[in-house]
Amino acid sequence: MFKLLSFANAPAVVRANQKDSYFESSLLKQLTELAKAVKGTRFVHKCPEELRTLATALYLCLTTLVGSKTLGEEYVDLVYVGRNGRRLPKFVSRLGFILAYTLFPYGVRNLLQKLKSGKGRLSELASKLNYVNLVDLMNLHLAVFYFSGKYYHFAKRLFGLRYAFGYRVDQNQRQARGNYELLGLLIVAQVVFKNYSNLKDFWDKQETAPETGDLVYGYREQKDPVIDLADPGVLPYIPENSRTCMLCLxxxxxxxxxxxxxxxxxxxxxxxxxxxxxxxxCRADMRESQLLPLR
Structure with missing residues (x-):
């Protein structure tokens, strides 16, 4: 019979996640070096998201999926339990969590990119969704975790995977460690202020932007590109061997x-x-505000 354990608090879960992020980064680095040796540098630059998704999935499959602790969970001594803490999560729940955690964000990003590169209302909708950033929605979920200490990732909430301490906890010491409510409050304030400003500026720009396709917060509000280097007469000062984008080829x-x-x-x-x-x-410092469209 499974012994009821004490649910883990937010600080312990965050420490475990930080450790796991470090080891996932190390695995990604090794995977990138392997891909570079086998497929070449161009492939690595072309598929960074795929490599990152593969590294995360591989790390979780070798640990969580087979029922073992991740290195971060081992470091803090955490175990997965169900929603009520009375049983261990089944294989199906662990598999569902891994698929949702790795493939869902990757799929959403690619879908939005394809919609934005297309034409019509779907393209316009995808551009507008950029102003209500999906990352901000995940940050709001993180704020909820800081308030409650439950489910660090949305995928874990979806499949009912909670953390519990793998040892007996002194309740007085547990209370003395405090929690992260203030940090959650700051995240909520940041997301609300950021999206209010972005949405307000976006609609103001929509009302005043001409139909010729001005830049609106980094995106061209138009259906077709203004400058296409497939035409040799466009920007002739750019040499022929330099007119290919090294990201999309x-x-x-x-x-x-x-x-x-x-x-x-x-x-x-x-x-x-x-x-x-x-x-x-060249790995030189580059920010969105530094990008200059060529004319």
Whole structure:
């Protein structure tokens, strides 16, 4: 019969997650080096999200899926229990959590990118969804965790995976450690302020932007690209061997560059710097505000 354990508090869960993030990063680095040796550097630059998703899935499959603790859980001595804490989660729940945690965010990102690159109302809707960032929704869920100490990730809430201490807990010491309510409050305030400002500016721009396709917070409000380097007469000062985007490997559309001078498609480099604040070629510092569209 399973012995009822004490649910883990937020500080312990955060420490375990930080350890796991470190080991996942180490695994990703090794996986990237392997992919570079087998498939080449171009493949690594073209598929960073796929490699990151694979590294996370591999780490969880070797630990959580087979019923073992992750290295972070081992470090803090945490175990998975069900919603009521009276039984261990079944294999199906663990598998569902891994699939939701790794594949769902990857699928949503790719779907939105495809919609934005298309035409019609779906493309416009995808661009507007960018202003209500899905990352902010996950941050709100994180704030809820800081308030309650339950379910660090949304996928764990979905499949009922909670953490419990693997040892007997001194309740007086547990209370003395405190919690993260203040941090949760700051996250909520940040998300609300950020999205209120973005949405207000977005609708103000929508009312005043001309139909020719001005840049609105980093996105062109138009159906077709203004500058397509497939046409040799467009921006002739760019040499023929430099007109291909090194991220999508196609002739550039709406070319843009950072302070380092490397040129990419506007959409490609904008999506890149949202995840990594560096040039994909030379690793120089690069921010969204530094991107310059070429004319």
């Amino acid at each position: 196609s002739l550039m559309k709406d070319p843009a560059c950072g302070e380092c001078g490397h040129v990419f498609c506007w959409t490609c480099i904008h999506d890149w710097v949202k995840e990594r604040k560096e040039c994909p070629l």
